[in-house]
Amino acid sequence: xxxxxxxxxxxxxxxxxxxxxxxxxxxxxxxxxxxxxxxxxxxxxxxxxxxxxxxxxxxxxxxxxxxxxxxxxxxxxxxxxxxxxxxxxxxxxxxxxxxxxxxxxxxxxxxxxxxxxxxxxxxxxxxxxxxxxxxxxxxxxxxxxxxxxxxxxxxxxxxxxxxxxxxxxxxxxxxxxxxxxxxxxxxxxxxxxxxxxxxxxxxxxxxxxxxxxxxxxxxxxxxxxxxxxxxxxxxxxxxxxxxxxxxxxxxxxxxxxxxxxxxxxxxxxxxxxxxxxxxxxxxxxxxxxxxxxxxxxxxxxxxxxxxxxxxxxxxxxxxxxxxxxxxxxxxxxxxxxxxxxxxxxxxxxxxxxxxxxxxxxxxxxxxxxxxxxxxxxxxxxxxxxxxxxxxxxxxxxxxxxxxxxxxxxxxxxxxxxxxxxxxxxxxxxxxxxxxxxxxxxxxxxxxxxxxxxxxxxxxxxxxxxxxxxxxxxxxxxxxxxxxxxxxxxxxxxxxxxxxxxxxxxxxxxxxxxxxxxxxxxxxxxxxxxxxxxxxxxxxxxxxxxxxxxxxxxxxxxxxxxxxxxxxxxxxxxxxxxxxxxxxxxxxxxxxxxxxxxxxxxxxxxxxxxxxxxxxxxxxxxxxxxxxxxxxxxxxxxxxxxxxxxxxxxxxxxxxxxxxxxxxxxxxxxxxxxxxxxxxxxxxxxxxxxxxxxxxxxxxxxxxxxxxxxxxxxxxxxxxxxxxxxxxxxxxxxxxxxxxxxxxxxxxxxxxxxxxxxxxxxxxxxxxxxxxxxxxxxxxxxxxxxxxxxxxxxxxxxxxxxxxxxxxxxxxxxxxxxxxxxxxxxxxxxxxxxxxxxxxxxxxxxxxxxxxxxxxxxxxxxxxxxxxxxxxxxxxxxxxxxxxxxxxxxxxxxxxxxxxxxxxxxxxxxxxxxxxxxxxxxxxxxxxxxxxxxxxxxxxxxxxxxxxxxxxxxxxxxxxxxxxxx
Ligand SMILES: *[C@@H]1O[C@H](CO)[C@@H](O)[C@H](O)[C@H]1NC(C)=O
Ligand SMILES: *[C@@H]1O[C@H](CO)[C@@H](O)[C@H](O)[C@H]1NC(C)=O
Ligand SMILES: *[C@@H]1O[C@H](CO)[C@@H](O)[C@H](O)[C@H]1NC(C)=O
Ligand SMILES: *[C@@H]1O[C@H](CO)[C@@H](O)[C@H](O)[C@H]1NC(C)=O
Numbered sequence: 012x013x014x015x016x017x018x019x020x021x022x023x024x025x026x027x028x029x030x031x032x033x034x035x036x037x038x039x040x041x042x043x044x045x046x047x048x049x050x051x052x053x054x055x056x057x058x059x060x061x062x063x064x065x066x067x068x069x070x071x072x073x074x075x076x077x078x079x080x081x082x083x084x085x086x087x088x089x090x091x092x093x094x095x096x097x098x099x100x101x102x103x104x105x106x107x108x109x110x111x112x113x114x115x116x117x118x119x120x121x122x123x124x125x126x127x128x129x130x131x132x133x134x135x136x137x138x139x140x141x142x143x144x145x146x147x148x149x150x151x152x153x154x155x156x157x158x159x160x161x162x163x164x165x166x167x168x169x170x171x172x173x174x175x176x177x178x179x180x181x182x183x184x185x186x187x188x189x190x191x192x193x194x195x196x197x198x199x200x201x202x203x204x205x206x207x208x209x210x211x212x213x214x215x216x217x218x219x220x221x222x223x224x225x226x227x228x229x230x231x232x233x234x235x236x237x238x239x240x241x242x243x244x245x246x247x248x249x250x251x252x253x254x255x256x257x258x259x260x261x262x263x264x265x266x267x268x269x270x271x272x273x274x275x276x277x278x279x280x281x282x283x284x285x286x287x288x289x290x291x292x293x294x295x296x297x298x299x300x301x302x303x304x305x306x307x308x309x310x311x312x313x314x315x316x317x318x319x320x321x322x323x324x325x326x327x328x329x330x331x332x333x334x335x336x337x338x339x340x341x342x343x344x345x346x347x348x349x350x351x352x353x354x355x356x357x358x359x360x361x362x363x364x365x366x367x368x369x370x371x372x373x374x375x376x377x378x379x380x381x382x383x384x385x386x387x388x389x390x391x392x393x394x395x396x397x398x399x400x401x402x403x404x405x406x407x408x409x410x411x412x413x414x415x416x417x418x419x420x421x422x423x424x425x426x427x428x429x430x431x432x433x434x435x436x437x438x439x440x441x442x443x444x445x446x447x448x449x450x451x452x453x454x455x456x457x458x459x460x461x462x463x464x465x466x467x468x469x470x471x472x473x474x475x476x477x478x479x480x481x482x483x484x485x486x487x488x489x490x491x492x493x494x495x496x497x498x499x500x501x502x503x504x505x506x507x508x509x510x511x512x513x514x515x516x517x518x519x520x521x522x523x524x525x526x527x528x529x530x531x532x533x534x535x536x537x538x539x540x541x542x543x544x545x546x547x548x549x550x551x552x553x554x555x556x557x558x559x560x561x562x563x564x565x566x567x568x569x570x571x572x573x574x575x576x577x578x579x580x581x582x583x584x585x586x587x588x589x590x591x592x593x594x595x596x597x598x599x600x601x602x603x604x605x606x607x608x609x610x611x612x613x614x615x616x617x618x619x620x621x622x623x624x625x626x627x628x629x630x631x632x633x634x635x636x637x638x639x640x641x642x643x644x645x646x647x648x649x650x651x652x653x654x655x656x657x658x659x660x661x662x663x664x665x666x667x668x669x670x671x672x673x674x675x676x677x678x679x680x681x682x683x684x685x686x687x688x689x690x691x692x693x694x695x696x697x698x699x700x701x702x703x704x705x706x707x708x709x710x711x712x713x714x715x716x717x718x719x720x721x722x723x724x725x726x727x728x729x730x731x732x733x734x735x736x737x738x739x740x741x742x743x744x745x746x747x748x749x750x751x752x753x754x755x756x757x758x759x760x761x762x763x764x765x766x767x768x769x770x771x772x773x774x775x776x777x778x779x780x781x782x783x784x785x786x787x788x789x790x791x792x793x794x795x796x797x798x799x800x801x802x803x804x805x806x807x808x809x810x811x812x813x814x815x816x817x818x819x820x821x822x823x824x825x826x827x828x829x830x831x832x833x834x835x836x837x838x839x840x841x842x843x844x845x846x847x848x849x850x851x852x853x854x855x856x857x858x859x860x861x862x863x864x865x866x867x868x869x870x871x872x873x874x875x876x877x878x879x880x881x882x883x884x885x886x887x888x889x890x891x892x893x894x895x896x897x898x899x900x901x902x903x904x905x906x907x908x909x910x911x912x913x914x915x916x917x918x919x920x921x922x923x924x925x926x927x928x929x930x931x932x933x934x935x936x937x938x939x940x941x942x943x944x945x946x947x948x949x950x951x952x953x954x955x956x957x958x959x960x961x962x963x964x965x966x967x968x969x970x971x972x973x974x975x976x
């Protein structure tokens with residue numbers, strides 16, 4: 012009776028040739044499935060698969076399907092036995108065995124074995140999300156290919172009326188492979204073979220194999236209720252490499268994904284890396300217990316709560332509070348990006364508003380974003396008090412408030428008043444409490460199902476005002492001035508990094524390790540931009556390496572440093588804002604912002620107090636920073652530190668540059684270019700080309716930064732030490748979004764995505780910066796390094812890029828720069844091949860230093876290549892597309908060897924980048940000349956400018972005072 016019911020309910024799912032079963036990938040002839048032949052012991056012919064499939068350290072491009080519940084890998088000549096040869100391991104028999112049993116579909120026409128290769132995007136996304144349930148980190152990249160086999164209502168080789176329905180999937184994202192078994196209904200186990208089925212897999216090497224415990228028992232049919240990922244009937248195994256990684260690790264290695272995120276919380280936090288064998292756990296983040304965590308056997312998910320900024324510790328306990336593991340989490344205050352939402356964003360953000368004014372007015376933009384989308388407003392309220400006399404903070408609180416306004420059409424309401432009373436009780440608050448608000452505008456999903464709803468990658472827009480009691484506002488300046496002393500100020504000045512006397516007027520988001528100051532950004536305009544630095548075109552900041560202080564450097568239209576605050580100069584910060592240090596936002600606010608507002612912005616005798624403020628927060632000093640641009644591009648051509656250029660295209664991993672003091676080292680991986688569009692077996696002309704495909708940077712005590720291109724996957728993977736950096740990739744439409752910061756570690760290491768194909772990596776105090784450009788095809792990568800020339804006598808370099816005085820082997824033997832001897836230069840490059848012990852690269856499973864070394868590769872030298880193609884159409888094409896370039900021969904070499912004229916665009920991009928730096932360097936050199944000839948250094952800004960700016964400043968201050976009344 013029960014069986015009939017099951018049978019019926021299964022039939023109900025059957026539409027003609029199209030069957031849907033819970034947790035199965037859709038299958039049936041309507042989905043393009045083939046059906047297996049009916050004779051018993053049927054095996055398909057070799058199925059040539061469209062990807063190289065990794066399975067336990069070997070690659071396969073051919074599989075077969077066996078009716079008795081097996082997927083076979085490779086060209087197995089083994090005569091398949093009628094009765095199975097026993098438990099795994101089995102030598103030279105490579106298979107995944109969802110249900111190796113005596114199956115016979117000959118006797119029942121309604122039973123079928125379906126199979127197909129899956130390459131359509133929707134199904135791959137579905138499979139990817141299944142895999143993600145089991146292996147969230149390994150499956151960050153979507154599956155590229157899968158093979159799905161479905162045993163549908165298959166009978167055994169007996170008169171038993173039972174039917175079995177299960178599905179097996181093998182899938183890979185190009186890096187990792189996974190095997191999924193999903194059981195819907197198992198009604199029989201024994202066949203005529205005698206004995207019971209086996210479930211598992213076997214790599215054929217006697218080492219890597221796995222047999223599910225219930226195999227070889229009648230009880231095996233109960234696996235429909237079991238799971239290794241918390242989904243009844245489903246098992247997922249990671250089958251790329253080592254058998255010990257097939258399931259989870261129970262001893263150590265707790266990790267979180269993401270490992271850094273907004274202090275406002277609200278996103279999913281996954282803990283993984285160890286087995287979760289207990290039935291329940293306690294998760295704490297800096298002592299705060301998380302609620303609503305959900306557990307599967309391989310990961311635990313929680314919702315990130317609101318936390319304070321800084322380096323926090325996640326700790327995992329059993330329900331008896333035994334500590335199991337811990338890992339760090341970096342919580343940061345997200346960047347302000349409400350420009351697109353608010354027209355008065357600049358007035359509100361990071362500035363002091365008086366509590367007694369009782370309210371904030373938000374004025375909304377009318378644009379595509381605010382017109383076409385609805386927003387929910389959430390307020391994150393952090394508050395604190397400070398003992399001004401000794402700077403100690405106390406009574407810190409945090410709370411999240413939904414004003415209950417629902418989904419708002421901001422362009423329709425135009426403006427909104429937020430009363431402080433709706434956030435905290437104004438009257439009963441302690442007299443000195445300061446609130447740091449994060450007013451967040453969150454996109455409301457159009458339907459409940461679209462979970463990760465974004466607008467060009469953004470889900471939230473944020474403005475961050477401070478609310479200060481009037482009494483604190485008016486009394487703070489004298490109290491603050493009391494605490495300042497000339498000695499302290501001098502100490503502060505000494506600690507703050509010197510500003511570059513000039514910046515490039517490309518106004519990039521970072522220059523020489525300095526970052527754009529969001530409150531005075533040369534790329535922005537508007538009344539509120541640079542309102543505290545009238546006269547400046549843009550400002551940059553940099554944190555000190557040795558203290559909490561930071562420089563603020565402001566520049567005029569020509570990129571020249573301003574040294575007088577009346578003309579818009581910057582003011583040094585005793586506390587650099589928004590670092591990953593606990594309370595850094597408040598530290599900065601009290602020591603550098605509130606003091607400014609209180610001394611310069613709110614009291615009648617602002618002139619004298621403001622001058623005193625400026626005396627203790629001077630602009631700092633400037634020095635001429637001369638960067639040396641070097642790098643590698645194309646089929647790689649290197650520009651050396653000494654300014655010459657040569658081609659080196661070995662295949663392997665090499666030291667690109669290392670400082671003799673051991674503080675900086677960059678290694679690159681050069682490899683054959685993989686041509687995606689060429690059929691696998693054909694020899695394409697690309698095969699002769701060499702590209703920079705990966706690099707890793709180690710700088711002082713900062714984490715290592717690794718970039719790795721996977722052209723077949725069309726992706727670049729960025730790692731910070733061994734951890735994959737998760738970020739929303741930039742799309743072409745994202746230019747409107749102001750934020751491109753994808754990593755910052757206490758502002759000494761900053762990674763930004765400048766546009767869809769350009770990244771920058773900058774190292775604060777050292778001023779070292781890298782610009783990375785990816786070809787849209789994800790096959791070539793350009794790397795420009797900017798190494799400051801200061802202290803060159805102290806800092807010596809070697810490697811492929813040589814030193815400031817030219818190329819030299821590690822033993823000191825010099826290579827003549829004028830050498831035209833390609834072979835000698837090739838030998839020179841080869842001498843910088845790294846050893847496996849010295850490698851800085853992080854290697855995934857199956858990957859190793861050895862894997863990337865091709866010692867047999869002999870390059871085609873320029874002259875030979877030119878000789879080969881002279882007078883051909885390819886040569887003429889190369890000449891034509893490269894004609895306007897300075898390094899024309901290099902460009903032609905690349906076009907000839909790849910037969911791809913579009914590589915000239917990389918050369919153009921590279922030359923433009925270098926040109927901008929060369930122009931900048933020229934200007935700095937001129938400045939240096941001028942400084943030498945002028946004995947007394949005159950202020951950079953004339954007096955006439957001073958008076959104009961003073962009037963401006965007065966108008967602004969008056970406007971502010973009026974606004975406060
Ligand atoms: C597969 O094995 C058969 C039998 O040994 C052989 O004839 C055939 O060439 C092999 N195919 C491939 C692609 O190696
Ligand atoms: C678990 O991970 C640790 C650290 O990565 C490793 O040393 C250990 O061998 C792993 N254990 C198993 C059973 O895989
Ligand atoms: C700072 O001052 C307050 C009040 O005078 C006092 O209670 C507190 O202990 C002091 N903290 C430190 C670190 O000196
Ligand atoms: C600390 O905060 C509480 C709660 O707001 C308040 O009652 C108390 O007065 C505060 N302490 C001081 C010293 O202001």
